[in-house]
Amino acid sequence: MSYENLIVEQKGMTQVITINRPKQLNALNKATIQELHEALDAADKDAQTGVIILTGSGEKSFVAGADIKEFADFDPAQGKDLAAQGQEKLFTFLQNLSTPVIAAVNGFALGGGLELAMAAHIRVASDNARMGLPEVSLGVIPGYGGTQRLAQLVGRGKAMEMVMTAGMIGAEEAQSWGLVNHVTTQEELMALAEKIAGKILNNSGNAIAAAIRAINANYEDGVDGYAKEVEEFGNCFGTPDFKEGTGAFIEKRKANFRS
Template structure:
C-alpha cells in the first residue's frame, strides 16, 4: 500500500509511523485511518519490528482531531457505523497489537488524536503538548474509545471533567493525571521514545506479547484479568524465550531471546 498521509520507517527493530498531514494538523480522516491500520498490521507482522513508535509530523500537532468535514452530515446509522468501524480498524486494533506501541505526543492531541494516543501501550509528551476531548462542544461524544480509556487512565472524576468541559490540559497536568508517563522537550521527544524502545528491546518479545494480553484482559467486560494472567504465565513456560531467559540468568550472562 502506497502511503499518502503517513510515513513508515524501520531501523534497528523499531518501526516509526508518522502521521503526515501538517496542513491539517495531522487530523484523522478515513484515508489516514486506513493507512494507519495497514501500517500497524505490516509492522506487527514484521519479525524484525519489536517496538512501534507513533508520532505526528511537524511541531504543532500529534493529531489535532478527526476531519469533521467527513461526517458533519451523517445520519444516526452512519454515525454509529463510523465509530464501530473506526474502533475495530484502528483504535482497538492498536490497543490489542502484540507489538508494543509507544505514542510520542508532539503538540496537540485532541479528540480522535488523544483517543489514538490512549490506545497505545505507553505515552510520552513534549512540553508543548495539549490534550483534550472536545467532542461535546460539537454536540457529540468521543466515539473512538475515549469515554472508556480516559477513565481507565485518569479516573472517573477527571475524565468526566475533561469530557464535560471540552477543555484541554497541558503536558505537565497530563503527567500528574497519569495520562502520560514522561514529559520532555520537543527536541528530546523522539530520542526519549527511542531510549524507552531500546529498553523494551532487551526483553522477551513473547513475554511482552503475553503481558499485553493479560493487562488488556483486566479492562474488558467478561474477562477475568487474573485468569488471563495465569494462562499467559503458564504459556510462557513452553517458550524458547523462557528457556533462554532462565538459562541466561543462571549462567550470569545477557539473554539473547529468539522471540519464540
C-alpha cells in the same frame, strides 16, 4: 509499502510511523485510519520490528482530531457505523497489538488524536503538548473509545471534567493525572521514545505480547484478568524465550531473545 498519509521508517528493530498531514494538523480521515491499520498490522507481523513509535509530523500537532468534514452530514445510523468501524479497525486493534506501541505526542492531541494516543501502550509527550476531548462542543461525544480509556487512565471524575468542559490540559498536568508516562522537550521527544523502545527490546517479545494480553484482560467485560494472567504465565513456559531467559540467568550471561 508506500502510503499517502504516513511516513514509515525502520530504525533497527524500532519502526517509526509518522502521521503526515501537516496542513490538516494530522487530522484523522478515513484514508488515514485505513493506512494506520495497514501499517500497524504490517509492523506487528514483521519479525524485525520489536517496538513501534507513533507520532505526528511537524512541531504543532500529534493529531488534532478527526476530519469533521467527513461526517458533518451523517445521520444516527451512519454515526454509529463510523464509531464502530473506527474502533475495530484502528483504536481497539492498536490496543490489542502484540507489538508494544509508544505514542510520541508532539503538540496538539485532541479528540481522535488523544483517543489514538490513549490506545497506545505507552505515552510520552513534549512539554508543548495540549490534550483534550472537545467533542461535546460539537454536539457529539468521543466515539473512538475516549470515554472509556480516559476514565481508565485518569479516573472517572477527571474524565467527566475533561469531557464535559471540552477543555485542554498541558503536558505536565497530563503526567500528574497519569495520562502520559513522561514529559520532555520537543527536541528530546523522539530520543526519549527511542530510549524506552531500547529498554523494551532487551526483553522477550513473546513475554511482552503475553503481558499486553494479560493487562488488557482486566478491562474486558466478563473476562477474569487473574485467570488470563495464569493462562499467559503458563504459556510462557513453552516458548524458546523462556528457555533462553532462564538459561541466561543460570549461566550469568545476557539473554539473547532476538537472534
